[in-house]
Structure formats: C-alpha cells, structure tokens
Amino acid sequence: MIAVFGHLNPDTDAIASALVYARLLTRQGHPAQAYRLGELNFETAYVLKELGLTAPELLPQLAAGSEVALVDHNESAQSAPHLAEYEVTRVVDHHKLGDLTTAAPAYLRFEPVGCTSTLLLKLHREAGLDIEPQDARLMLSAILSDTLHFRSPTTTPDDRQAVEFLSPIAGVDDVAGFALAMFAAKSDLGDTPAETLLKMDYKVFPFGDPEQTWGIGVIETTNPAYVFGRQRELLAAMDQIKAQDGLSGVLLSVVDILNETNRTLVLSATEGKVLREAFGVVAQDGVADLGARISRKKQIVPTLEEYFAPQA
Amino acid sequence: MIAVFGHLNPDTDAIASALVYARLLTRQGHPAQAYRLGELNFETAYVLKELGLTAPELLPQLAAGSEVALVDHNESAQSAPHLAEYEVTRVVDHHKLGDLTTAAPAYLRFEPVGCTSTLLLKLHREAGLDIEPQDARLMLSAILSDTLHFRSPTTTPDDRQAVEFLSPIAGVDDVAGFALAMFAAKSDLGDTPAETLLKMDYKVFPFGDPEQTWGIGVIETTNPAYVFGRQRELLAAMDQIKAQDGLSGVLLSVVDILNETNRTLVLSATEGKVLREAFGVVAQDGVADLGARISRKKQIVPTLEEYFAPQA
Numbered sequence: 001m002i003a004v005f006g007h008l009n010p011d012t013d014a015i016a017s018a019l020v021y022a023r024l025l026t027r028q029g030h031p032a033q034a035y036r037l038g039e040l041n042f043e044t045a046y047v048l049k050e051l052g053l054t055a056p057e058l059l060p061q062l063a064a065g066s067e068v069a070l071v072d073h074n075e076s077a078q079s080a081p082h083l084a085e086y087e088v089t090r091v092v093d094h095h096k097l098g099d100l101t102t103a104a105p106a107y108l109r110f111e112p113v114g115c116t117s118t119l120l121l122k123l124h125r126e127a128g129l130d131i132e133p134q135d136a137r138l139m140l141s142a143i144l145s146d147t148l149h150f151r152s153p154t155t156t157p158d159d160r161q162a163v164e165f166l167s168p169i170a171g172v173d174d175v176a177g178f179a180l181a182m183f184a185a186k187s188d189l190g191d192t193p194a195e196t197l198l199k200m201d202y203k204v205f206p207f208g209d210p211e212q213t214w215g216i217g218v219i220e221t222t223n224p225a226y227v228f229g230r231q232r233e234l235l236a237a238m239d240q241i242k243a244q245d246g247l248s249g250v251l252l253s254v255v256d257i258l259n260e261t262n263r264t265l266v267l268s269a270t271e272g273k274v275l276r277e278a279f280g281v282v283a284q285d286g287v288a289d290l291g292a293r294i295s296r297k298k299q300i301v302p303t304l305e306e307y308f309a310p311q312a
Numbered sequence: 313m314i315a316v317f318g319h320l321n322p323d324t325d326a327i328a329s330a331l332v333y334a335r336l337l338t339r340q341g342h343p344a345q346a347y348r349l350g351e352l353n354f355e356t357a358y359v360l361k362e363l364g365l366t367a368p369e370l371l372p373q374l375a376a377g378s379e380v381a382l383v384d385h386n387e388s389a390q391s392a393p394h395l396a397e398y399e400v401t402r403v404v405d406h407h408k409l410g411d412l413t414t415a416a417p418a419y420l421r422f423e424p425v426g427c428t429s430t431l432l433l434k435l436h437r438e439a440g441l442d443i444e445p446q447d448a449r450l451m452l453s454a455i456l457s458d459t460l461h462f463r464s465p466t467t468t469p470d471d472r473q474a475v476e477f478l479s480p481i482a483g484v485d486d487v488a489g490f491a492l493a494m495f496a497a498k499s500d501l502g503d504t505p506a507e508t509l510l511k512m513d514y515k516v517f518p519f520g521d522p523e524q525t526w527g528i529g530v531i532e533t534t535n536p537a538y539v540f541g542r543q544r545e546l547l548a549a550m551d552q553i554k555a556q557d558g559l560s561g562v563l564l565s566v567v568d569i570l571n572e573t574n575r576t577l578v579l580s581a582t583e584g585k586v587l588r589e590a591f592g593v594v595a596q597d598g599v600a601d602l603g604a605r606i607s608r609k610k611q612i613v614p615t616l617e618e619y620f621a622p623q624a
Contacts, residue, residue: 097414104614105408105424112417126438302416 002032002089003066005059005080006116007073009202010036012044012145012182016138017071017116018056021092023135024123025069032069035059037080041200046185047141051134062086072116074100077204092119094154095297114152114159117142121162136169141182148220149179151260152295180222183257187221194233198241198252205301208308212248215241218296220255224263227254231265231286238267249274255294262290278307314344314401315378317371317392318428319385321514322348324356324457324494328450329383329428330368333404335447336435337381344381347371349392353512358497359453363446374398384428386412389516404431406466407609426464426471429454433474448481453494460532461491463572464607492534495569499533506545510553510564517613520620524560527553530608532567536575539566543577543598550579561586567606574602590619 004022006014018034025032034056040048048055059080062068068080069090075098076083090107091100094116102108111119117139124131131139143163147155150163163175172178189197202217217238219227227234238250252265266272266283275281275288282288293299316334318326330346337344346368352360360367371392374380380392381402387410388395402419403412406428414420423431429451436443443451455475459467462475475487484490501509514529529550531539539546550562564577578584578595587593587600594600605611 094417096417097412097420099413100409101411102409103617105406105609106422107424108409108420108422110418110420112419122438126434297417305415 001067002030002069003035003059003062003086004032004069004071005035005037005056006071007078007203008037009199010038010044011041011072011201012047013116013142014072015040015044015056016047016142017092017120019053020117020120020135020138021069021071021123023132024120024127024129025090027129028127038199039196041186042188043145043182043186046182047138047145051137053134070100071120074098074110076100077206092116092123094119111158113156114154115143115146115162117146118156118159118162121166122158131166131169133169133171136166137172140166140170140172140175140178144175144179145182145186148183148255148257148260148294149176151257152298154295154298183220183222187223187226187257189221189223189226194230194237195240197227197230198234198237203296204245204247205304207248207304209310212308213246214304215245215247215250216296216300217250217252218255219252220257222257224254224256228263228287234265235267235286238265242267251275251300253290253296253300260292260294262293264288264290274304274307278303313379314342314381315347315371315374315398316344316381316383317347317349317368318383319390319515320349321511322350322356323353323384323513324359325428325454326384327352327356327368328359328454329404329432331365332429332432332447332450333381333383333402333435335444336432336439336441337402339441340439350511351508353498354500355457355494355498358494359450359457363449365446382412383432386410386422388412389518404428404435406431423470425468426466427455427458427474429458430468430471430474433478434470443478443481445481445483448478449484452478452482452484452487452490456487456491457494457498460495460567460569460572460606461488463569464610466607466610495532495534499535499538499569501533501535501538506542506549507552509539509542510546510549515608516557516559517616519560519616521622524620525558526616527557527559527562528608528612529562529564530567531564532569534569536566536568540575540599546577547579547598550577554579563587563612565602565608565612572604572606574605576600576602586616586619590615 004018006018022032022034036056040055064085066086067089068086071092074093088102092109094113143159147159167175198217204215242250249271253262255262266286266288272283316330318330334344334346348368352367376397378398379401380398383404386403386405400414404421406425455471459471479487510529516527554562561583565574567574578598578600584595
C-alpha cells in the first residue's frame with residue numbers, strides 16, 4: 001500500500017491531490033491510500049463537506065522503508081517528520097526542487113504550472129482514463145484555490161484549460177460562483193485561535209549559506225479587515241513560533257483575494273530590514289504593503305532566495 | 313537558446329537523447345541546441361555515422377544564468393563543471409534523484425524505465441507530435457544500447473513497447489541484427505589507450521557519511537577476451553585515476569553483453585574487501601566474478617549504497 005500525502009499545513013491542493021492521486025494509482029494497479037499531514041483549513045473542509053467526503057486520516061508513523069508518494073511538495077521541511085526513513089517512489093509537484101533525493105529511480109512529474117491537480121489531470125489523460133465526477137470536483141477546487149481563480153501570477157494556460165475540461169465533468173456551471181463560495185468559506189475564520197490562523201498556510205524555507213530559516217505564512221481572505229482586527233494576537237503568535245522553532249524570521253502575508261493585494265505583518269526590525277532591502281518596501285504601523293505580490297512561491301520566496309544568496 | 317546535454321563520458325543514450333530532446337523543444341517553440349560533455353564512444357560514433365550525423369559540439373562554458381536541460385543524468389558529479397551557475401529548467405532522466413535542486417519550478421520527468429529515450433518517445437506522443445525517422449533511429453539505438461537489447465534487468469515493458477513502436481519508423485526490420493552491429497562497433501576497441509577504455513562509461517558516486525567517493529567504470533563488450541588481454545594496462549589506469557582524483561576506490565566491470573556476465577577488475581585490497589563484504593564475491597587473479605550483475609545502476613550502485621549507508 002502506497003501512502004500518498006501533501007505538505008504540512010495542508011491546503012486544498014495538498015488534500016485534493018492526495019485523494020485523487022491515491023485513486024489514480026489504485027486504478028492503475030498500485031494500491032494507495034491518501035493521508036494528510038495536519039488539520040484541514042476552512043476552505044478544504046468546505047470542499048470535502050460539499051462532496052460528502054470525510055478528510056483523509058492523519059499520516060501515522062509508517063514502518064521504515066514504506067513506500068510513499070508525495071504530492072504538492074518535495075522539501076523535507078514541508079513533509080512528514082520521518083520522511084528520510086521512507087522510500088519515495090513517486091512525486092507529483094509544481095514547486096522548485098529542494099533537498100529531495102531518492103534511493104532508486106522513481107517517478108517524478110514536476111511542471112511549473114499553478115496547481116498539482118493540473119498535472120494529475122494530465123496523468124489521467126495520458127493514461128487514457130476517464131475522470132470520475134468526484135475527482136473532477138476535487139481537482140477543479142484545487143486549481144481554483146491554488147490560482148485564486150486565475151488571479152495568481154502562478155496561473156498558466158494549462159490550469160485554465162484544466163478548469164475548462166473539468167468543470168462540466170464536475171457538474172459546475174458557474175465556476176466563478178463556485179470559487180467565490182470556496183473563498184468565502186476560507187475567510188469565515190470566526191474565533192479560530194491566532195496560532196491556527198498563522199499556521200493555516202505556513203511553510204518553512206531555508207535560505208542562504210550559512211543557512212537562515214524563515215517561516216512564511218499566508219492568509220488568503222476575502223475579508224482582510226477581520227485579520228487586521230487580530231493583528232496584535234497574530235504578532236504574538238509569530239513571536240512565539242519564532243522563538244520556539246529557532247527561526248531567523250517570520251512573515252505573515254495577508255492576501256486580499258478579490259483586490260489582489262498583499263499586506264504583510266512585520267514582527268521585528270529583522271523582518272523589517274529584509275522586507276526593505278529585498279522588496280524596497282518600508283513598513284508602516286507594523287504592516288508592509290507588498291502590493292500585487294500575492295504569490296509566495298513566485299513573488300516572495302524567489303526574491304528572498306536571491307537576497308540571501310551567497311555572493312559569488 | 314536552451315543548452316541540452318547528457319552526462320560526462322557520454323553513451324549512446326546521453327548523445328541521442330540530447331539530440332532528440334533539443335529537436336523536440338525546438339519544435340515546441342523553445343529553441344534548443346544539443347551538446348556533449350565528452351568524446352563519443354565507438355558505439356555512438358557508429359550510430360551517428362550510419363545516420364550521416366555529426367556529433368553535437370562539446371559544451372562550452374556558458375554565461376552564468378544560462379538555461380539548460382539535462383538528459384540521462386541529474387547528479388552534479390556527472391554533469392557540466394559549471395552546472396551550479398546555470399539555470400536548470402528541464403530534466404528528463406531514468407536515474408535516482410541525486411543532489412539536483414532548481415531555483416524555480418521546473419519541468420522534471422523521471423521514470424524508472426531502461427532508457428531516457430523511452431521517456432522522450434512518451435513526450436512526443438503526449439504532445440501529439442509525429443516522430444521523424446532520424447529521431448526514431450536515435451531513440452531506438454539508445455534504448456537498445458541502454459538495455460543491451462533487453463538483456464539488462466533495467467529493461468521495462470515500456471522500453472520493449474518503445475522499440476516496437478520506433479523500429480518501423482526508423483526503417484529497422486531486423487532489430488536484433490541492428491543491435492548486434494552496434495555492440496560489435498562498441499567492442500571494436502583496437503588500440504584505444506587504457507585511460508580511454510576506463511573512462512568510456514565511467515561515473516563517480518558519493519557513498520555514505522562521512523562521504524566516500526568511488527569511480528565505477530563499465531566496459532560492455534561482445535569481446536571480453538580483448539579487454540582482459542589489457543588487464544595490466546587497465547589496472548595502471550585505474551591506479552592513476554584513483555590517486556589523481558582522490559577517490560576512495562575504483563571499480564571496472566567488464567560486461568559480456570552476449571553471455572550477460574560481469575567480471576570486475578580488482579585494483580587493491582580496499583576494493584577487494586568491499587566486493588567481498590558487499591557482494592560476497594572473492595576475487596581470483598585480480599578479477600571478481602559478479603555473475604549476472606550486469607547493470608551498474610540496478611545491481612552495483614544500490615548494493616554499494618546500502619553497504620556504505622550509516623547505521624541508523
């Protein structure tokens with residue numbers, strides 16, 4: 001049995017892609033089971049509830065040498081704690097290649113598209129397999145989520161074509177309305193503890209040499225005012241995680257999905273200096289206006305990578 | 313212009329795949345040029361000559377940040393000396409994933425098949441592109457070379473299907489005869505210097521922690537008696553490269569293609585001990601009979617990797 005899972009702090013793509021890829025592998029004669037590496041966010045919970053699906057189980061510690069398939073991530077810092085003991089035989093991902101190695105030749109499918117599910121659709125079509133409506137809806141949800149319904153600069157023509165192909169199979173006529181309902185569910189944060197808000201979509205990145213480790217959270221919302229209303233609590237949560245995990249810096253970007261803007265909370269002078277020098281942005285009242293840089297993967301991480309890169 | 317190249321000490325797959333992938337990328341609107349990282353072996357020279365093709369040029373030092381595509385390898389030890397300065401945007405390979413990282417999301421296509429060209433055929437078919445006869449012949453040659461015409465345990469059903477698909481397009485009716493002619497060309501070593509014989513199909517692998525570095529050469533031949541006739545010269549060449557490159561050990565496997573056996577030259581007590589402990593084989597007269605272990609990738613390297621692995 002192959003264990004299939006997406007990254008820590010799973011988003012809709014991490015969960016949907018694990019479910020869809022596990023089913024694809026099983027249909028192809030490789031029995032597989034989807035798992036998650038953390039709690040669902042509100043958007044993903046909404047997507048699964050609308051489909052009448054329960055969440056995949058939390059990944060337990062597997063026996064050493066167990067066969068695993070990674071979706072939507074490849075770096076060890078974003079993966080299962082015991083990944084080094086498992087045998088990675090398959091990866092489907094749309095992120096840069098990090099510290100992954102494999103013990104033997106494996107199946108790797110990486111393309112610079114907006115969403116892992118866009119690649120999973122290709123895998124189905126290349127294998128000549130029909131798409132089941134439930135899988136279509138999971139992939140459709142993941143693509144709309146990852147691309148913020150094509151607002152994100154990570155969007156590619158392949159993602160648009162995938163949505164066009166999937167929406168009739170998924171039985172979704174009004175794609176824009178479907179996406180808005182997902183984004184509203186994601187933004188309905190209620191009395192979620194600040195630590196949970198921070199970690200909803202949070203990844204740790206190593207930069208530079210000597211290595212610095214940065215935690216970068218993103219809250220994509222249709223209601224940024226709600227998030228800024230909890231600014232003080234969020235800063236306290238950022239401070240705590242920074243100390244606890246021994247991080248060099250912590251950023252939390254509040255992305256206004258509908259207006260396509262990013263305002264990032266600035267924890268201390270360290271983060272302020274990096275934002276000023278790397279992005280040319282000066283914080284005001286503890287908030288740096290990063291303008292239209294709404295993609296962590298495409299507009300935040302590469303700039304930081306370059307900023308921290310050792311000079312040749 | 314994307315520079316496309318295979319590994320150091322190129323074999324037929326490294327050269328053919330670079331040529332075919334460069335043409336595929338160009339046809340898909342990404343102008344590309346094939347290069348080689350070393351001298352052609354006799355088999356590859358024969359394949360190109362029969363097709364009336366000249367060899368790709370040696371890869372020059374490219375400008376920092378140049379876009380490159382790797383075929384048939386991914387580890388830096390087997391790649392261009394300045395690889396770290398280039399931007400790897402595409403890799404097509406059938407080896408285990410080593411120390412490769414990418415600065416941004418890239419196209420990676422890895423599958424555990426017998427030959428990179430088998431994957432290139434898939435890329436053509438997935439893109440709905442017809443195969444030109446010259447490309448068909450290059451891919452056919454590469455697959456027959458890498459799988460020793462299906463004798464190697466690395467052979468998969470995909471490789472067999474690819475040969476079946478390609479041979480009519482390549483105009484090759486007698487696949488077995490075509491393969492034998494290639495192997496005969498490869499075995500016609502004449503007065504090739506011993507250093508050249510050793511490096512014809514030679515790769516360097518890091519093992520264990522603390523890291524040991526081993527050089528492992530393979531001579532695939534239909535005429536092993538010729539190679540063993542030059543045993544003394546070859547051992548001298550192995551001794552020299554070991555000292556010069558500061559290696560922990562050097563192995564040279566003489567693979568009898570037709571009888572599917574591997575007899576490996578043992579340079580010193582160091583190599584003898586490792587062969588004895590890792591493979592349970594005792595050398596006689598400086599030669600260790602590794603039996604049917606004819607695939608370095610599948611039957612030599614994984615065993616050494618396990619042997620040198622730090623105990624958990």
